[in-house]
Amino acid sequence: MPLRVWLYVLAWSAASALVMMSGTVERLEVCQNKHCRKRGGATTLKRLQELAPATVSVEIADMSHTEHGCFDECTMGPNVRVNGAPQTDEGRVVNGVKTEDDARRVLQLLA
Ligand code: FES
8 A cells, every 4th residue: 555545544543533532523514416516516525525624524415314315405505514414404504615715614613
């Protein structure tokens, strides 16, 4: 395995250990359903994955428990939920997260 991959695994493990020790798991979930994807949801997901610190989990939203499989705020996407949990209605949904500035504002909500 190349050195770069080993370093990445080591950094990821250290960050995971810190999260476990602090008991704090922060989560961002990005809607990848039809309407949010049309509005740039895939770019939003990638951007947040790149910008988020290792202590923040950035995931594809799992809203399979809802009728439409999303946050049902489709016309205002791309939508990102802050500190929710998969298949629940917990957390805060932020609408229109398109630009890098938008992504940084979402990350500030975690601070
Ligand atoms: S498609 Fe994203 S909230 Fe409905």
